[in-house]
Amino acid sequence: MKGVFFVAKGVVHEHDQNLNVREIIQEKKKTKSFNNYTEKFIPKILFGIAAISVFTTIGIVLTLLTETIAFFKDVPFIDFFTGTKLKPLGENAVFGVLPLLTGTLISTAIAMLVAIPVGLMTAVFLSEYASEKTRRLLKPILEILAGIPTIVYGFFAFTFVTPLLRSFIPGLEPTNILSPGIVMGIMIIPMVASLSEDAMSSVPNSMREGALALGATKLEVTWKVVIPAAISGIIASFVLGISRAIGETMIVTIASGSSKNFTFDVTQSMQTMTAYIVEVTGGEAAAGTTLYYSLYAVAMTLFVFTLIMNMVAQYISRKFREEY
Amino acid sequence: MSVVTDKSNASVKDTQNSAKEDTKKVVYETKDLNLWYGEGHALKNINLAINENEVTAIIGPSGCGKSTYIKTLNRMVELVPTVKISGEILYRGRNILEKSYQVEDLRTSVGMVFQKPNPFPKSIYDNIAYGPKIHGIRDKKILDEIVEKSLRGAAIWDDVKDRLNQNAYGLSGGQQQRVCIARALAIEPDVILMDEPTSALDPISTLKVEELVQELKKDYSIIIVTHNMQQAARISDKTAFFLNGEVIEFAETDKIFSNPSDKRTEDYITGRFG
Numbered sequence: 028m029k030g031v032f033f034v035a036k037g038v039v040h041e042h043d044q045n046l047n048v049r050e051i052i053q054e055k056k057k058t059k060s061f062n063n064y065t066e067k068f069i070p071k072i073l074f075g076i077a078a079i080s081v082f083t084t085i086g087i088v089l090t091l092l093t094e095t096i097a098f099f100k101d102v103p104f105i106d107f108f109t110g111t112k113l114k115p116l117g118e119n120a121v122f123g124v125l126p127l128l129t130g131t132l133i134s135t136a137i138a139m140l141v142a143i144p145v146g147l148m149t150a151v152f153l154s155e156y157a158s159e160k161t162r163r164l165l166k167p168i169l170e171i172l173a174g175i176p177t178i179v180y181g182f183f184a185f186t187f188v189t190p191l192l193r194s195f196i197p198g199l200e201p202t203n204i205l206s207p208g209i210v211m212g213i214m215i216i217p218m219v220a221s222l223s224e225d226a227m228s229s230v231p232n233s234m235r236e237g238a239l240a241l242g243a244t245k246l247e248v249t250w251k252v253v254i255p256a257a258i259s260g261i262i263a264s265f266v267l268g269i270s271r272a273i274g275e276t277m278i279v280t281i282a283s284g285s286s287k288n289f290t291f292d293v294t295q296s297m298q299t300m301t302a303y304i305v306e307v308t309g310g311e312a313a314a315g316t317t318l319y320y321s322l323y324a325v326a327m328t329l330f331v332f333t334l335i336m337n338m339v340a341q342y343i344s345r346k347f348r349e350e351y
Numbered sequence: 352m353s354v355v356t357d358k359s360n361a362s363v364k365d366t367q368n369s370a371k372e373d374t375k376k377v378v379y380e381t382k383d384l385n386l387w388y389g390e391g392h393a394l395k396n397i398n399l400a401i402n403e404n405e406v407t408a409i410i411g412p413s414g415c416g417k418s419t420y421i422k423t424l425n426r427m428v429e430l431v432p433t434v435k436i437s438g439e440i441l442y443r444g445r446n447i448l449e450k451s452y453q454v455e456d457l458r459t460s461v462g463m464v465f466q467k468p469n470p471f472p473k474s475i476y477d478n479i480a481y482g483p484k485i486h487g488i489r490d491k492k493i494l495d496e497i498v499e500k501s502l503r504g505a506a507i508w509d510d511v512k513d514r515l516n517q518n519a520y521g522l523s524g525g526q527q528q529r530v531c532i533a534r535a536l537a538i539e540p541d542v543i544l545m546d547e548p549t550s551a552l553d554p555i556s557t558l559k560v561e562e563l564v565q566e567l568k569k570d571y572s573i574i575i576v577t578h579n580m581q582q583a584a585r586i587s588d589k590t591a592f593f594l595n596g597e598v599i600e601f602a603e604t605d606k607i608f609s610n611p612s613d614k615r616t617e618d619y620i621t622g623r624f625g
Contacts, residue, residue, distance in 0.1 A: 046500065052483075055488065056456070056459075056487075
């Protein structure tokens, strides 16, 4: 800054006539030939780095696939997917995945029943109604919620939520799917809230103004203009939430026990696919056994589930997108 | 088709005539330029010769290809993926559409000012110093000089000299646009392309930019797209009238506005359409 003022007083001003930027640049250009090299080379490096995640994915899928195929040599495909009985240990081991599937789907459904309404309402409040001051207070609190380790949520579900629920649901077992489902929902709220809020606050103000200028109320603007405009981002947040719930491990392992019931009764203990993987890997499954391969089959099922979720979500968000 | 070639012949004659008068050099020569966006034929057989140290205005109704043409002159049009170009554009005698032409070199010599002011979200100083810096000028003293010179050149120095370290977005639209002009001047280009530079500005800012263009003409060749015919009449030496991707008429601005040779030009400038 000082230098600039100095110039302003005209002391260096005479140099202006001599200063020929065009010539300096031409001069510099001659020594800059390596630049073309980097311009060509760097994108290739970037591509290589981007390819790492692609190849990792391919690697994981291939491993899952080969081991899963090995599993289906021992256990018929139909038996696995229609079997309502899972008894992986002992003499007459039975591998039916349905108990795990219902466990995962029910816990995810409970979690989303909590996370979607609460998260979306929070997002609407933060983006459309909250004053700058409230927002500044609320957002960090939400982020703290997102930062709590899942193991903490796990024993919170086991030692606090379950006893609390038992006080008005007498039939609730000490380990059950309801309590971890709810706690998982609480864990996902910040994710849904903050991603939906981002989507809503990036809707241009001119759209809100357009609706308000027609005499719309604030609520009408929010429901009929802002949310439809932000819907693809909102749905994306739901799907990420669902994927998170499907993949969540610790909370259900701790609070839902390991009984492999095939049931739809949320007061009972159920095992999810992830909890099953924890149990079996913890129990030293010898490589090459059916038990060992069953890990991969369950993992593959889990993977296919999340993949389908993501594809459905992309389809929905493309279909509902309002271009702006 | 025949009309177009007639016109282009006429325009070549015009430039030859003026060349006799003041022996001005041609900086840009466009020969049989055709451009397609996908299937849409956006520019049809454009033939224009643009002189050094003159202001050349390009007028015409929306969608006539005037912005496309000016963006072709520094190959910014290539940012549209479906674009196809044929013909020649000679800049200082070299065809810029050749593959071997380094587009960065071209854009170093041919500056551009956009329709909406688009300063970087940095301080005013850094906005101006960005160009010289990427071209390897690191010396703080030289940069200071360039910044002052460019801001003076864009007639904005007095407005901003006390707040060079503030964000350029704190300025008014008109000031931002002049900062963008200063940014273009900082690397001392040869030609400055302006794509409706005043369309987002208020009348007073517009006036300032127009005065500036007159001033810059001494050192630079300026090609300006405008949808404001009065503006073209006020500031330009030559005017090209575009319609549906064709050059209908290209001549001295005085002639275009007082005695156009084509009926369509007359209709347009008298406000009968467009």
